[in-house]
Amino acid sequence: MSEESKKPPAPSSASPEASGRFSRRWFLQGVALSAGTAVLPGEGLLGGSAFAAPQAPARIGPEPVQIALSVNGKDYQVKVEPRVTLLNALRNYLNLGTNTPIDLTGTKRVCDRGSCGSCTVILDGKTVYSCSVLAVECQGKKITTVEGVAEGNQPHPIQQAFVECDGLMCGFCTPGFIVSSKALLDRNPHPTPTEIRRALNGNICRCGTYNRVFQAVELASIRMKVKGG
Ligand code: FES
Ligand code: FES
Incomplete structure (x- = not known):
């Protein structure tokens, strides 16, 4: 074997496109260069304002x-x-x-x-x-x-339906159910039984009046449909 053939190949500065070869070293150099460019403060896409200290929110209190x-x-x-x-x-x-x-x-x-x-x-x-x-x-x-929730002097259909369906016992949960039901009927006047249960799943009734509450919402929805709601 000649002396010339034992030498490692000389590093080439030519691009792979020019040399027709892609090497692992050339790839890693490219990645490092890209990363370095991205984090240089004041330079490139991530420079300058992205590193500015966030504005402190206006302080209020603790006094009233x-x-x-x-x-x-x-x-x-x-x-x-x-x-x-x-x-x-x-x-x-x-x-x-x-x-x-x-x-x-x-x-x-x-x-x-x-x-x-x-x-x-x-x-x-x-x-x-x-x-x-x-x-x-x-x-x-x-x-x-x-x-x-009431409409002027008239109860909202959901309030009327709660009374008619006897949708309460102790009544502590009732205001929350009425408000959640009104919000549901405002955005979806004709909900399915599944949609009613889903909309009211953030309200808990310790007395267990759920079925009557769900009936009340369905009744209110029907009444609103009859009235053209
Ligand atoms: S009092 Fe607010 S969720 Fe119970
Ligand atoms: S009616 Fe008593 S907690 Fe619901």
């Missing part, structure tokens, strides 16, 4: 702050510490300190930890557990409680 809440179409002034939940604000703080304090106690506190549904309200068209939402987060949003 004045906020406005829109509940059932009316505006209320509320002074609450930022830790106060929407449920607590509705029941205990509306217009406190004014000549016309009001509390909307139809929204019930049962578990106070987001598991029973008794405190359900509609917030900008979606049902939420009001015990799990801070009042300060609800500024500028439309809140509907069980007191706002």
Whole structure:
């Protein structure tokens, strides 16, 4: 074997396209170069602003702050510490300190930890557990409680149907079921039995009135259909 043939092949700077060969080393060099380019601050796609420190959110509290809440179409002034939940604000703080304090106690506190549904309200068209939402987060949003479900002086069809179907026993869960049912009928006036069960699966009734509650929603839906709803 000649001396020339023992030598390792000289590294080639030519591209694989030019040389017609792809090597593992050439591939890894390419990957490293790409990664290095991506993380250079101030350079390329990920440079500059992507590494800027996030803006700190505006700080409020811990002392009470004045906020406005829109509940059932009316505006209320509320002074609450930022830790106060929407449920607590509705029941205990509306217009406190004014000549016309009001509390909307139809929204019930049962578990106070987001598991029973008794405190359900509609917030900008979606049902939420009001015990799990801070009042300060609800500024500028439309809140509907069980007191706002009726249509003027007339009960909403779902309220009437609850009465006729005897859909309650102790009644503690009922405001939450009424509000969840109204939200369902607003977005789906003619739900199937499965859709009714699914929509109400965040509400718990310790007295076990589920079947009558489901019947009430079906009855309300039928009545709304007859009325052209
Ligand atoms: S009181 Fe809010 S979920 Fe039970
Ligand atoms: S009627 Fe008593 S918890 Fe539902």
